[in-house]
Amino acid sequence: MSRLQEVYLGLDVGGTNIAGALVDKEGIIVKQVKLPTRAREGQDVVVSQMCRAITLLLGHAEQNEFYVQGIGMGIPGPVSVKEGISLHSPNLFWDNVPIRDIIQQQFSLPVAMDNDVRCAAIGEKFFGAGKVAKDVICVTLGTGVGSGIFINNHLFRGFRDIAGEIGHITMNPRGPKCNCGKNGCLEAYVGAPNISRRAKEAIFNQKYSVIVEMVNGNLADITPEMVHRAALAGDELAKNIIQETAELIGLALSYMANLFNPQLIIVGGGVARSGEMLINPIRDTIKANAMREHGKILTVVPAQLGEDAGMIGAAWLLNAD
Numbered sequence: 168m169s170r171l172q173e174v175y176l177g178l179d180v181g182g183t184n185i186a187g188a189l190v191d192k193e194g195i196i197v198k199q200v201k202l203p204t205r206a207r208e209g210q211d212v213v214v215s216q217m218c219r220a221i222t223l224l225l226g227h228a229e230q231n232e233f234y235v236q237g238i239g240m241g242i243p244g245p246v247s248v249k250e251g252i253s254l255h256s257p258n259l260f261w262d263n264v265p266i267r268d269i270i271q272q273q274f275s276l277p278v279a280m281d282n283d284v285r286c287a288a289i290g291e292k293f294f295g296a297g298k299v300a301k302d303v304i305c306v307t308l309g310t311g312v313g314s315g316i317f318i319n320n321h322l323f324r325g326f327r328d329i330a331g332e333i334g335h336i337t338m339n340p341r342g343p344k345c346n347c348g349k350n351g352c353l354e355a356y357v358g359a360p361n362i363s364r365r366a367k368e369a370i371f372n373q374k375y376s377v378i379v380e381m382v383n384g385n386l387a388d389i390t391p392e393m394v395h396r397a398a399l400a401g402d403e404l405a406k407n408i409i410q411e412t413a414e415l416i417g418l419a420l421s422y423m424a425n426l427f428n429p430q431l432i433i434v435g436g437g438v439a440r441s442g443e444m445l446i447n448p449i450r451d452t453i454k455a456n457a458m459r460e461h462g463k464i465l466t467v468v469p470a471q472l473g474e475d476a477g478m479i480g481a482a483w484l485l486n487a488d
């Protein structure tokens with residue numbers, strides 16, 4: 168009695184961990200593995216960790232009579248989807264790594280790749296909060312800030328696969344230096360380390376905040392999660408940081424709303440764990456700044472899949488185009 172079920176193998180390669188999964192056609196994870204990336208030990212070690220994760224999942228598939236259709240990989244940093252190359256990945260210490268061919272040579276399965284943020288967006292679009300709409304923008308707020316733009320159910324990649332870089336929209340040309348080398352990008356304000364930095368600066372410039380006690384005076388230890396907890400406890404300084412963060416994100420999203428006229432904007436990533444405290448003022452700022460016609464019909468919702476979005480979207484890459 169065979170129950171040969173079609174599944175897809177997705178890898179979400181992060182700077183710290185490689186998360187891998189077998190995912191069925193409904194986007195349900197049927198098996199999951201997690202291995203350390205060991206990025207600092209060099210490219211060969213990372214590749215062998217990826218191969219280990221794939222081998223573990225293929226072994227499970229064989230034992231359980233799952234039929235693996237292909238492998239998808241989410242890689243941090245800019246990638247060339249067409250050529251299968253990781254162009255530059257600061258998290259993995261990679262430059263111009265032809266990772267798709269490297270993996271394809273090891274396993275006789277079709278292999279696809281994309282940037283990790285777009286994989287998370289694909290996961291949310293097709294299996295999470297985005298299922299209900301065709302024109303969707305899915306923004307991920309983490310260490311980096313990025314988005315996936317879906318037009319009539321298709322991911323819009325652009326000429327060189329780098330569309331959707333909302334994190335590098337300039338909010339202030341004289342603002343703080345961004346990781347991309349430019350100044351005053353959205354990410355330079357609302358990327359996770361920059362939320363911590365702004366909280367630290369506010370504490371230096373202002374008065375009391377409960378955050379100082381939370382880190383025992385070590386301001387270098389401030390995380391966005393602490394800012395969120397402090398805001399929940401009523402801390403004014405923390406509430407201001409979150410309000411300002413939401414306004415900047417909302418402003419950038421209002422530009423996206425005017426340009427792409429989405430039905431739905433999904434907000435996900437670690438920073439989005441602040442929930443309605445962040446999403447409410449994002450909504451208000453979009454409504455206040457996008458053209459009235461856009462603001463009226465646009466819905467802004469939190470992501471549903473959490474950290475699983477990246478693996479699920481990676482698994483779905485072979486079907487997404």
Ligand SMILES: [Zn+2]
Nearest residue numbers: 335345347352
């Ligand atoms: Zn930038």
